[in-house]
Amino acid sequence: MKRNHLIYLKMIELLKDGAFNRSSGYHTFVFSSLSLKEVQSRYVVLRDFIEQNHNLIFFTDKRSPKVKSIIKNNRTECLFYDRIEKIQLRIRTKSFILRDNKEIKKYWDKVPLISRKPYSTKLAPSSTLDSVNIGNQEAFLSNENVFSNFCVVENYIREVDFLSLISDSHKRLKIIIENNQIKIKELIP
Ligand SMILES: Cc1cc2nc3c(=O)[nH]c(=O)nc-3n(C[C@H](O)[C@H](O)[C@H](O)COP(=O)(O)O)c2cc1C
16 A cells, blocks of 8 residues: 555645646646547546546547547546646546436536537537538537536546656656555656
8 A cells, every 4th residue: 555655645636636726737638549540639627536536537528539439448548747846647547438427417517607508519529510511500409418418537547657857856656556556666767
């Protein structure tokens, strides 16, 4: 058990702050997934961090390409960096689409009305606007359908590559999380 290891505790603190503090550099991160054999990366917002099972949560539209790629291959990566902390967290994750409607509703209830708009478009995200569907660009769905497009993605941490660039003493560690057991290995930066 390495739960009292300073670097492990630092990582937990950064991710918790990232989820709840909008001005934290860890509030957004790059989420990478595989679509067939192509890597795809994009920024997302860290909406929650459940420390107990090392679960990083972001929201998206169920119709988006990233959801399809996670369902095909749940091996993903979450990349965080903050310019002030000067710490990069490169996190290998296993991703799942949350299916429990009660749990999804808990998150949905906290989404402000203005932020619900992207989930309400008739056209799916990433669809191409052409002469046939351009008239639907401003078309919106009814309330129940909006909720059904809302998707909570759970990303369980498997391994963290912790890199601190503070001053001249660069520090790099690998934190492995397996069956809720934690192993820590020091690496050459
Ligand atoms: C700072 C920032 C934060 C973003 N946050 C999210 C987010 O939380 N969820 C999301 O689905 N897209 C978010 N996006 C948009 C995605 O980066 C991406 O363009 C979009 O989701 C389409 O991704 P896909 O086609 O790979 O599915 C964000 C973009 C930026 C620049």
